[in-house]
């Protein structure tokens with residue numbers, strides 16, 4: 034028999050409790066022994082009252098789980114970073130295996146947690162932390178273990194993808210789409226973590242570590258979210274054949290790695306361009322396997338609970354065989370690897386979409402293109418939309434590959450021109466066809 038202690042009966046906790054309770058026999062058959070939800074700790078009395086559990090299963094204090102010597106696996110589902118960190122570290126120190134869905138916790142404190150787990154020889158599993166129900170962590174830790182991962186493009190936040198889908202398909206503004214996402218229960222009352230790309234960055238930090246066997250490192254990941262997106266740019270991007278997605282991007286050039294989160298233009302025929310609504314998807318390339326696409330629900334009660342329970346079963350299987358720490362949390366022997374550097378954003382080379390608001394006069398384009406040229410930025414396509422309204426007309430450009438530092442410097446200079454109404458808007462493009470076009 035394996036005993037599970039669950040801390041936190043929020044949406045995901047309720048889903049986990051449901052699966053462990055309603056599928057007890059089914060899971061026992063899979064595991065070969067009984068998997069018991071021994072105790073659930075929840076601080077909120079209403080949630081405790083509403084839980085469909087036996088009174089002896091319910092506790093109000095985390096301590097009731099930490100202090101129970103019969104509990105083998107502790108599942109942390111309270112979210113946040115401070116209390117969760119203390120809890121997880123204490124569970125590890127007491128020799129318990131831990132399952133968590135907490136990406137923020139891992140992104141901020143993952144190195145300490147994994148080091149403690151190694152010292153105490155316990156497992157820490159976190160399948161639900163990235164892309165909810167999609168078994169992406171398992172794929173990176175095990176299924177793709179023979180590969181050097183070359184690049185990963187991820188739609189890792191369902192809230193942002195829902196908002197962007199509403200903006201592009203229904204022509205909504207950002208605030209209309211956000212209100213709609215809140216009404217549908219996709220976005221939180223305070224949506225900052227999602228819409229500013231922070232949740233995506235937490236998840237990317239975990240993917241980078243898994244992909245390249247390097248310590249978790251959130252700080253150098255460049256992040257921008259979707260809250261400033263103007264529907265005009267979605268429309269212009271569409272005219273150039275692009276969809277706009279909030280992408281987590283990481284790429285390995287052999288010496289340094291790129292890791293960045295930002296709204297990105299991708300060709301409309303790219304598989305990720307057709308991922309709509311609140312779904313998540315990851316398109317990654319391994320050197321042996323080639324491209325892989327994983328797609329599914331990255332949030333919600335049952336998809337996330339599905340991932341949490343898969344971790345519980347996996348650890349349960351170890352326990353029934355008397356083994357532990359069989360697969361390292363990041364899938365590699367970190368002691369044999371040196372930490373990888375993340376390239377500063379200024380050193381990234383990519384293609385750009387730029388929208389200027391400029392006077393509609395002879396010579397305007399030549400002034401703008403002169404500054405771009407001075408900074409080694411070559412224009413691949415340009416359109417001017419309509420005639421001047423309120424003193425400015427939108428001019429939209431697609432560039433060939435350029436260095437980010439050059440692009441920023443050029444735009445600083447262009448925004449000083451009297452013929453331009455700042456700030457000029459720019460977004461990065463990921464389009465292999467554009468690279469080919471330059472050659």
Ligand code: HSE
Nearest residue numbers: 189190191192331332
């Ligand atoms: N808030 C996240 C999303 C789910 O919208 O995808 C949990 O990471």
